[in-house]
Amino acid sequence: MSDKPITRDDVAGVLKTIYDPEIPVDIYELGLIYDISVDEHNNIKIAMTLTAPNCPVAQSLPLHVKERIQQMPGAGNVEVEVVWDPPWHPSMMSEAARLQLGYI
Numbered sequence: 842m843s844d845k846p847i848t849r850d851d852v853a854g855v856l857k858t859i860y861d862p863e864i865p866v867d868i869y870e871l872g873l874i875y876d877i878s879v880d881e882h883n884n885i886k887i888a889m890t891l892t893a894p895n896c897p898v899a900q901s902l903p904l905h906v907k908e909r910i911q912q913m914p915g916a917g918n919v920e921v922e923v924v925w926d927p928p929w930h931p932s933m934m935s936e937a938a939r940l941q942l943g944y945i
Contacts, residue, residue: 845915847883855909862898866941872933875924884917885910890929
């Protein structure tokens with residue numbers, strides 16, 4: 842483990858490089874990330890959702906997120922929890938994502 846603490850912003854930066862394979866927007870801006878927590882040992886917990894329970898990447902996307910976060914220098918244990926409450930809705934997207942996908 843590195844002496845440098847990992848921040849929520851550091852984790853968010855990595856999440857912004859991961860894209861939903863069916864939507865040309867990263868998962869962070871898409872509003873799929875509900876919570877990021879990092880403890881004093883750089884253990885990282887992410888609560889995320891998917892656009893729908895029957896999403897084709899329901900099995901692979903959370904695993905991909907975990908693998909990418911584990912590659913962060915100094916990362917401790919990484920846990921990715923998929924949650925369904927509240928259900929994802931397009932209003933959860935950032936303004937930039939809504940603009941890119943034609944919602945505004």
